[in-house]
Amino acid sequence: MPESFDVIVIGGGTAGLVTASGCARLGRKVALIEREKLGGDCLWTGCVPTKALVATARLIHQLRHAEAYGLETQDIRFTPKSVMDSMRAQRQAIEHHDDPEKFRALGIEVIFGEAKLISSSDVEVADRRLTAKDIVIATGTRTALPPVEGLAEHGFLDHVSFLDQDTFPDSILILGGGPIGVEFAQIFRRFGSEVVVVEMSDEIISKEDGDVIARIRKILTEEGIEIRSGWAAKSVRADAEKKVVRIENKLGETLELRIDEIFVASGRRANIEDLGLEAAGVKTDRGFVVVDKYLQTSVPRIWACGDVHGGMQFTHVAAYEAVKLVRNMLFPGRSAVSYDNIPWGLYTDPEVGHIGMTEGEAVTAHGADNIRTYSIEMAEVDRAVVDRTTGGFVKLVCDKRGHILGAHALCANASTLIETLVLARQKNVTVAQLAQLVSPYPSLADALQKAASMYYQDVAKGWLGSLGKQIARWSQ
Numbered sequence: 001m002p003e004s005f006d007v008i009v010i011g012g013g014t015a016g017l018v019t020a021s022g023c024a025r026l027g028r029k030v031a032l033i034e035r036e037k038l039g040g041d042c043l044w045t046g047c048v049p050t051k052a053l054v055a056t057a058r059l060i061h062q063l064r065h066a067e068a069y070g071l072e073t074q075d076i077r078f079t080p081k082s083v084m085d086s087m088r089a090q091r092q093a094i095e096h097h098d099d100p101e102k103f104r105a106l107g108i109e110v111i112f113g114e115a116k117l118i119s120s121s122d123v124e125v126a127d128r129r130l131t132a133k134d135i136v137i138a139t140g141t142r143t144a145l146p147p148v149e150g151l152a153e154h155g156f157l158d159h160v161s162f163l164d165q166d167t168f169p170d171s172i173l174i175l176g177g178g179p180i181g182v183e184f185a186q187i188f189r190r191f192g193s194e195v196v197v198v199e200m201s202d203e204i205i206s207k208e209d210g211d212v213i214a215r216i217r218k219i220l221t222e223e224g225i226e227i228r229s230g231w232a233a234k235s236v237r238a239d240a241e242k243k244v245v246r247i248e249n250k251l252g253e254t255l256e257l258r259i260d261e262i263f264v265a266s267g268r269r270a271n272i273e274d275l276g277l278e279a280a281g282v283k284t285d286r287g288f289v290v291v292d293k294y295l296q297t298s299v300p301r302i303w304a305c306g307d308v309h310g311g312m313q314f315t316h317v318a319a320y321e322a323v324k325l326v327r328n329m330l331f332p333g334r335s336a337v338s339y340d341n342i343p344w345g346l347y348t349d350p351e352v353g354h355i356g357m358t359e360g361e362a363v364t365a366h367g368a369d370n371i372r373t374y375s376i377e378m379a380e381v382d383r384a385v386v387d388r389t390t391g392g393f394v395k396l397v398c399d400k401r402g403h404i405l406g407a408h409a410l411c412a413n414a415s416t417l418i419e420t421l422v423l424a425r426q427k428n429v430t431v432a433q434l435a436q437l438v439s440p441y442p443s444l445a446d447a448l449q450k451a452a453s454m455y456y457q458d459v460a461k462g463w464l465g466s467l468g469k470q471i472a473r474w475s476q
């Protein structure tokens, strides 16, 4: 007889952990199955270790530019091992949040092993057979290997294998100019590697606002990173000392780049092979589990949340979806997911905080005549000046009536700064209301108030314009 549960959760990353603990706190009998360690990508190979490396890389950069603070620049001495050990120490300090015992204390049966669905209600794991009314698939994603001839044979790194080692290559080609590729490009460069980013699309970090892309591109290029967007890697071979990557652009021009290592960051694929989805009747599309807006799969009592369904692949989204899923699974009625007010951070230095539409998206949706943008350079913000972090800006994208359609911050702690805009959008605060915000002086939040205040200049210009036209008519 199979062991019976109310809910079986497959995958112990953010999505699975939040789902399992939510169900257990609501009194359900839960089995949580994980094939490696609880914590998933975020803790072990994603957000946590990369942001620990970003912090070290930022400090190295600041020390190299110490004269800006009135200090003498000095030789900074470090070894790859010292840097990686420090990263691991930060991860270890966070690890306890995902300790299996914590979840067992909630009454959850934590099972380690590879789960496989054998029907729409039964799961096999480690020689055990479990059954439940509801099953949640939260198995996440992993690096997708692009179709580049010779790549697998000649070897490559990704976020998982790199974080396990204690060496930095002399030169590295980063395949993919998305968030992961760009964050690692800056990390490697600041640790001393020669870096080239090869991105097939015309632009890197293409989901960001055009002005953000242009500025990040400039910052990375000035740090010595070569960016080749509009180029695709075609093949890899090896000569006596190096890997040789042939890249090609849309005009059919080719180039050969000789480098020590290749870092693949060109896409993700869902962990769904061997999961028994066919046996359960769960539909997939382009390698990801298909879900509706209530996070239900094509099979009524099988649900999915987090990266595995190929939506917005962020930890905070995985957690948000898990909460929605628990609500939809255990309570009457349904509540749809909405991604309108979901922000994200891009952890370059300076950081990017993003919410809502880019200017380009707003123009497409509403027409250029109906869009207003208000931007302020961080060089105009006193706190950024005294902190010596002036290389960015804040930009608000609004409609003509001052509704905030999107906001983009490129500055220190931009992922925190953007929170104010999340709340503003949630509560339908207009840009005129945002301008009335009183922030402590000096703070980076001043940038928001300054950008929003430009709305009044816009309105005043409009008024003065019509007053001028009126006077001209009167005086005719």
Ligand SMILES: Cc1cc2nc3c(=O)[nH]c(=O)nc-3n(C[C@H](O)[C@H](O)[C@H](O)COP(=O)(O)OP(=O)(O)OC[C@H]3O[C@@H](n4cnc5c(N)ncnc54)[C@H](O)[C@@H]3O)c2cc1C
Residues within 6 Å of the ligand: 010, 011, 012, 013, 014, 015, 016, 033, 034, 035, 036, 037, 038, 039, 040, 041, 042, 043, 045, 046, 047, 048, 050, 051, 113, 114, 115, 116, 138, 139, 140, 141, 159, 180, 271, 274, 275, 305, 306, 307, 308, 313, 314, 315, 316, 317, 318, 347
């Ligand atoms: C380099 C990198 C940096 C990132 N940085 C950020 C960031 O700064 N901020 C942010 O918001 N997001 C970031 N992300 C994204 C974030 O890590 C993911 O969105 C998040 O981890 C998704 O959680 P999840 O639970 O859906 O999947 P995962 O965390 O991948 O968890 C899935 C779990 O399922 C397990 N599993 C898979 N198959 C089976 C099976 N058959 N049986 C049992 N267990 C199974 C896996 O072992 C894994 O533990 C980053 C990602 C990467 C790769």
